[in-house]
Structures are given as C-alpha cells and as structure tokens.
Amino acid sequence: MTIVQKGAPFIKKAAIELLAPAKDLAGGRAAISHGADAVYIGADRFSARAAAGNTMADIESLCRFAHGFHAKVYLALNTLLYDHELKNAKTLIHEAWNAGVDAVIFQDMAFFEMDLPPMALHASTQMHNMTPEHIAFLEAAGVSRVVLARELDLEAIGRIRKKTNLDLEAFVHGALCVSHSGRCWMSLAMGGRSANRGVCGQPCRLPWDLMDEKGKGISGGKHLLSLKDMDRSEGLLSMLEAGVSSFKIEGRLKDISYVKNVTAFYRKKLDAAMEIWGRGERASHGDSSFTFSPDPAKTFRRGGTDYFLYGRRQKIWQMDTPKAMGEKLCRIQSLEGGILFLEGAADLASGDGLCFLDSAGRMRGFHINRAEGKRVWPAPDALKGLKVSDVAGSVLYRNGDIRFRRMLESEKSASRKLAVTLVFREGEKDFVLEMGDSATGLCVEVCSGFDREPAKNPAAAQETVRRQLEKLGDTAFEAKDVLVETGPWFFRASALNALRREAAEKLAALRLEKYERPRRKPAAEGFETLSYPESSPDASFNVSNAMARAFYEKHGSIVQAMAFEKEGLPPGTRVMTTHHCLRYAFGACPRWHGADGGGSWHLKGNRVSFTLVFDCAACCMHVVSENAVQD
Incomplete structure (x- = not known):
C-alpha cells in the first residue's frame, strides 16, 4: 500500500480568524467543532485567568485535535512575571512549543530578552496597544500580532492598519473590562x-x-462601573474593512454551553460578512453544522454594546445588576396567588430560569414549575413577600433556557467536517482508493488486491460501491464526491470499509504532517538601537522584573517606577x-x-x-x- 501527495501547494488569500476561548480541553475541542479557527488557553500558571489552568498533556491533546483542521492553539501567558519566575516561565514556553502550541500571548517585555523557542509572539491587550507608534515598535521587535485595546474605534483601527503589517486581533464579544x-x-x-x-x-x-x-x-x-457585555456581531464587516484579521471572543471562565453557542453564532456572522467583503477566507479548514440555532441571549449575557466601535453613541453600562439577565420576553402584568400573569404569551418550559428588576430596582430571579400561555407558576416561595406593585410593569427576562441548554450539552450539538473526494479505480494488479483533500491539495492512495468476482447485479454494482465508500462516519471527513471507475465487480462491504478507514487514517496523518506552525519573526534590522516611544515609563507600564527593565532601558527608556505589584500602591x-x-x-x-x-x-x-x-x-x-x- 502506498501514500502519495498530489496537487499544487494550497495558496491562501487573507486569512481571517475566529478566535474562541478554551477553559479546558473539552471547551477547546467544542470551540473548534463549533467553528473556531483558533482557541486560546491557559496553562497551570502565569495565565491572566488563574482559575482556568490546564496541564500540558491536555494542551498537547488540544493541539492535535485543532491541527487536524489546521486550526491553531495559543497559550495565554499574559501575566506579569517576577524575577524568580522568569526561569519557570521560559521552561513553560518550551514545554508548550514541544506540545504543539502555535503562539504565546504575553504582556511582559522580558519575553524579548529570553532564550525562547521559535514560537510566534502575540502582544496582549494589557500592553495597551492603542497607538501606531507603540505597535510599530512591537512589530520591529518581532511580534506577529497585537491584540488591540477594546476602546479603539474603527477610525483608530484603520490608522493602525495603515502603519503596520501585523495581524490585528480585536475583541468582538463577551465581558468587558x-x-x-x-x-x-x-x-x-x-x-x-x-x-x-x-x-x-x-x-x-x-x-x-x-x-x-x-x-x-x-x-x-x-x-456604577459594571458594563454590558460586548456584542459587535453587527460590526464585523466594518472591522474587516478597517483591517482586523482575528475576531476574538472573551470567556475563558465561561461554561461550555456559552462557548458552543457564541462560537457558532459568530461563525455564521463572520462567514456572512466575509462573503460580502470578498477579500479573505477562513484561517482553518472544515465546515461546521449545528443541531441548534445559535443565540447569544440564551447563554450568559449582560446585555450588549459595540463599545465605542463607532464612537461614543450607546449606553454601555448596566448599573442595575452585574448578573446575566438573558433574553427579553415581555412585561409582567400582575401577581396573583403566587402566579405571574404576563402581558404576552411566552414559550417557557418547566425548569427555565426567569428574572426581573422589581420596583426598587433589585434583581429577582427564580425557576418555574410550569407555564401556560400568559400564566407562570414559579417554584414554591420563589416570590414570597412580593406585592403586585413590586412586579407589575417589570420586564421579564429568561436567563436559563433549559431546553436550549440540553441541546448544547449534547456532544452532537455540532459536527465539523473536511470535504474530500474519493476515487475508486482499477489498476493493473490492484484496486486503488484515492482520497483527496481539496483544502490543501493533499491526497493519499491505498491499494488492495480484491478478487475480480463478477457482480450478480451489474447495473447496481458501482452505485453499491459508491454508497459504501461515502460512509465516512465519525471521521473528520465528509465525501463531497465519490467516483467509481471499475468494472461491475462484487466487493465485500467489510473489505471496502477497511480500505476506506485506512485511507481516512492516512489522510488525517498526512494533514497533520504537512501542517506548519507559524514561527517567531526576527527583529527588524537596526532594532537594537530603536527607541521605545515612551521615554519615561511609570508604574502603569507594569515593569515587574529586572529583565523587562533592562529591555526598556536598552531602548532609551528610563523606568521611573516598577509595577505597583512590586512597590505597593x-x-x-x-x-x-x-x-x-x-x-x-x-x-x-x-x-x-x-x-x-x-x-x-x-x-x-x-x-x-x-x-x-x-x-x-x-x-x-x-x-x-x-x-x-x-x-
């Protein structure tokens, strides 16, 4: 049996990435299955979400799964580092490189002074990536991508795009700092x-x-300081036109239902925007199908704001409660005998979670026992002590849709497949199954010496073979086309299945073998003498170790004060x-x-x-x- 590679190397247009959070291995796999082109995940230390740490074994497993679709995995190592932690951090990055991680997200300038593997560097939003001058310096230092400050509007993003060739990553959804x-x-x-x-x-x-x-x-x-959640789903086309190439969803502390729902929602939205834009394509391979209709209002949500994308034009705050209100339903008409009467009918189910703001502005949440038309029976004593005047006229929200959550909790809530073409042909001595991947141009051939036994029904023989070969089942592949170029021979289903399985395994292995991770860019010529744009960094620049301080001073900046975490506040x-x-x-x-x-x-x-x-x-x-x- 042989394996071959056919076709010219795959040439991409502008790669546009949907980047999703991964709290853990399961969340990362779910994000990829639901359409993410990349995920970001934290290790067991040095992550800006200390409660979302993972073992390197799990990160390695996630990399293998993601790379099967040529999707990427980024390690979030975006905390400040103290002097005694630098060695451990360097070891962690080497471990991540060996595990298959594609890039590291960082904020500590000490990274530029470390002896690191050739892993791509992404400058975290904590580096205050707001000005073209600062970003140009990072580009010269060898950074491949900057995560833009959330506060930037489209005009500011466009100005940065004109001054740099770096990938520009921007947040599009989730909790706002x-x-x-x-x-x-x-x-x-x-x-x-x-x-x-x-x-x-x-x-x-x-x-x-x-x-x-x-x-x-x-x-x-x-x-007073609590903001709504970001929702830029209607601004994706404008962001593409401004120069954003990676669209980031916040949420490494969110549950897997949130990740599935929001990732699927933005996959559809971004695909639609890219089709209109017409100058880019997805940064990974494979198409996802869903068993549910994505709706961000049905998982954790504090309301939505585009947060200065078009300037100061919206109410961005949610001062009544920092909790998730969910989807808006209708107004409450009255409360009688422990039963809520609604102004309009709502499609509710036993076990749903509802909430509203009472007449004093306090959030009231409860689960329901049952609902019929405009009547809702809350769980016993859920609204005990409330009067009609406390609830009448309040807007009712659903922040727990039990049927929707059950759909999301299913392992089959999404399926991601790579389109392949199969050709079954007759050679001089053997029969050959060829399986080709249109996304990369890769192809494998697997041969087997079937006996040439005439089919009892010659007219249906080729169609029977075709149907058997297209059953790719739980593999990552889906048959786009199956061509049968043989005589009307009889083939045992078990033999065809074995040949198909072997071809799928070989193609999956070849895709992994040919996957190329991005590499760290070399520093620009003359970077050693380039001055940092800020000549006197203060404590707000978060310099927390001697190596980072030396880096600034080597580039003409005299650090006025070390980080508040070091010197106190x-x-x-x-x-x-x-x-x-x-x-x-x-x-x-x-x-x-x-x-x-x-x-x-x-x-x-x-x-x-x-x-x-x-x-x-x-x-x-x-x-x-x-x-x-x-x-």
Whole structure:
C-alpha cells in the first residue's frame, strides 16, 4: 500500500480568524467543532485567568485535535512575571512549543530578552496597544500580532492598519473590562488581588455610592462601573474593512454551553460578512453544522454594546445588576396567588430560569414549575413577600433556557467536517482508493488486491460501491464526491470499509504532517538601537522584573517606577483610566450635555473610597484611590 501527495501547494488569500476561548480541553475541542479557527488557553500558571489552568498533556491533546483542521492553539501567558519566575516561565514556553502550541500571548517585555523557542509572539491587550507608534515598535521587535485595546474605534483601527503589517486581533464579544486595556489596579488597591497576576476581585461589579464635588449624593447602591457585555456581531464587516484579521471572543471562565453557542453564532456572522467583503477566507479548514440555532441571549449575557466601535453613541453600562439577565420576553402584568400573569404569551418550559428588576430596582430571579400561555407558576416561595406593585410593569427576562441548554450539552450539538473526494479505480494488479483533500491539495492512495468476482447485479454494482465508500462516519471527513471507475465487480462491504478507514487514517496523518506552525519573526534590522516611544515609563507600564527593565532601558527608556505589584500602591494612586464616564452616564457631561463640569466626584464603597477625575479633552475618567483598606 502506498501514500502519495498530489496537487499544487494550497495558496491562501487573507486569512481571517475566529478566535474562541478554551477553559479546558473539552471547551477547546467544542470551540473548534463549533467553528473556531483558533482557541486560546491557559496553562497551570502565569495565565491572566488563574482559575482556568490546564496541564500540558491536555494542551498537547488540544493541539492535535485543532491541527487536524489546521486550526491553531495559543497559550495565554499574559501575566506579569517576577524575577524568580522568569526561569519557570521560559521552561513553560518550551514545554508548550514541544506540545504543539502555535503562539504565546504575553504582556511582559522580558519575553524579548529570553532564550525562547521559535514560537510566534502575540502582544496582549494589557500592553495597551492603542497607538501606531507603540505597535510599530512591537512589530520591529518581532511580534506577529497585537491584540488591540477594546476602546479603539474603527477610525483608530484603520490608522493602525495603515502603519503596520501585523495581524490585528480585536475583541468582538463577551465581558468587558471597564479599565483601558484591562490595566487596572482597583482590585489590588482594595484587597491585594492583582488583575495583572490573574486574580482580579472584580470590584467594578460591586455596588457603589456616588457623590459630587460638594458631597451631595447622586446615586446609591448601584453597580456604577459594571458594563454590558460586548456584542459587535453587527460590526464585523466594518472591522474587516478597517483591517482586523482575528475576531476574538472573551470567556475563558465561561461554561461550555456559552462557548458552543457564541462560537457558532459568530461563525455564521463572520462567514456572512466575509462573503460580502470578498477579500479573505477562513484561517482553518472544515465546515461546521449545528443541531441548534445559535443565540447569544440564551447563554450568559449582560446585555450588549459595540463599545465605542463607532464612537461614543450607546449606553454601555448596566448599573442595575452585574448578573446575566438573558433574553427579553415581555412585561409582567400582575401577581396573583403566587402566579405571574404576563402581558404576552411566552414559550417557557418547566425548569427555565426567569428574572426581573422589581420596583426598587433589585434583581429577582427564580425557576418555574410550569407555564401556560400568559400564566407562570414559579417554584414554591420563589416570590414570597412580593406585592403586585413590586412586579407589575417589570420586564421579564429568561436567563436559563433549559431546553436550549440540553441541546448544547449534547456532544452532537455540532459536527465539523473536511470535504474530500474519493476515487475508486482499477489498476493493473490492484484496486486503488484515492482520497483527496481539496483544502490543501493533499491526497493519499491505498491499494488492495480484491478478487475480480463478477457482480450478480451489474447495473447496481458501482452505485453499491459508491454508497459504501461515502460512509465516512465519525471521521473528520465528509465525501463531497465519490467516483467509481471499475468494472461491475462484487466487493465485500467489510473489505471496502477497511480500505476506506485506512485511507481516512492516512489522510488525517498526512494533514497533520504537512501542517506548519507559524514561527517567531526576527527583529527588524537596526532594532537594537530603536527607541521605545515612551521615554519615561511609570508604574502603569507594569515593569515587574529586572529583565523587562533592562529591555526598556536598552531602548532609551528610563523606568521611573516598577509595577505597583512590586512597590505597593499608596493612596492617591490612579488605579484606573476608563472611557466609561459617570458624568456622561448621569447627564452631566460638559461636551455632550452642556453641563458646567464642576470638580471631582467620589465613589464610596463599604471600606474604601475613590476620587473620580474627569479628563474631558481625552473623553475619559480616572479613578484615584483615596484611602487604604481598613481591616
């Protein structure tokens, strides 16, 4: 039996990537099966999501699965590193390279000074990738891709695209970090938990009181810094035209149902946008089919915002609750005898999770026992103590669709297949099955010496062979066409099955063999003498080890202060800069609402307070710590 390679090498147009999160091996495989061109995953250390770590054995298994579709796996190693951790981090990257990982996502400049394998480098959004000058420096250093700051609009992305040849990765869906580029020290200030070390306490999701410069209360007990989730599903074509080549879904802490649903949704949306755009193609191979209709509102969702993609034009915040509300159903008419009466009928099922905001603005959630038309029977005592006035007129949401979740929990919620052509022909001595992969031009031939036994029904013989050969079953392949070029011979089904299985195994192995991982780009000529755009990096640049400090200083930048995680964070420190402006949110913006501006405002929490300083020229808000946490 022989294996051959036929066809010219496959030539790609612009590769457009849908990038999905992988909490673990199962989540990564699900993302690939549901249409992702690449996934990003954390190891058991040095990940910006410390709660989503994985063994290298699992990462290696995920790489094998992904590479079968020529999809990629990226290692998220985007935390700050201390001096004593550099050696361990370097070892981890070498292990990841040996496991098959395609690129590493990083934020620590020490990476440029390490002796690393030839793995591609992706600059994390924590590196504050906002300006063409900063990104041009990273390109010269040998970075292959930058993850753009979420705050950038289409015009800014377009300006960057004109100044660089790097891959531009941008977030399109999921939870939003309210601080610029995720560079936030609020959690560190409040409880010593550093977001830059992967253990953010998410104080932005807590309730706060808001006072003006005179101490007058503006708002009490609201989740003032809590944002809606990003949803740029209607802006994908505009992002393609602006120069984005990788579309990233957030969610390494989300469950597998979320990953399946959102990945499938964006697969369809991105394919449609690419068809209109017409200048690119998918970065991986194979088509996914789904047993459900993807709908992001049916899994974790805090509402949706395109988040400055078209400038400041939307309500980006969700101050009532940081929890998922889900899909909007209808309004509640009344509550009588423990039964909810709705203004409109809703297609509900026993076990669904519903929620609403009561008359005091508090979120109320419950499961239902049954529903008929406009009537809903909540679980016993779920709404105990509530009056009609508490619920009447409230919008009802479903944040737990039990039937939808059961569909997603099925292992067969999606199937991803590679189209192949099979040719069964008669040689001089043997019969030959040829299986060819149109995506790569690869082809295998497997031979077998069948006896030439005349078929009892010559007219149907070839069709019988064709039907048997197209049964590719649980393999990664799907028969696009089957050609039978033999005489009317009789073939045992078991023999044809064995030949088909062997061909599929050989083609799968050949695809893996011919898969080429991206390699780290060499630094540009003259990079050693190139100056970093910022001459005096302060603590906000997150320099946490001597190797990173030496890198900056080698490129003409004198580090003014090491990272707050190293030197501490005293009162009076700016812990966050955000485009989410509370003056704008409360109708007091000088630019948008003609207000007089006034002085600083204040956030008051249970044990800590912050001053809000407004930079109207830059249209952003700074959060400054006022006092240390009191034990």
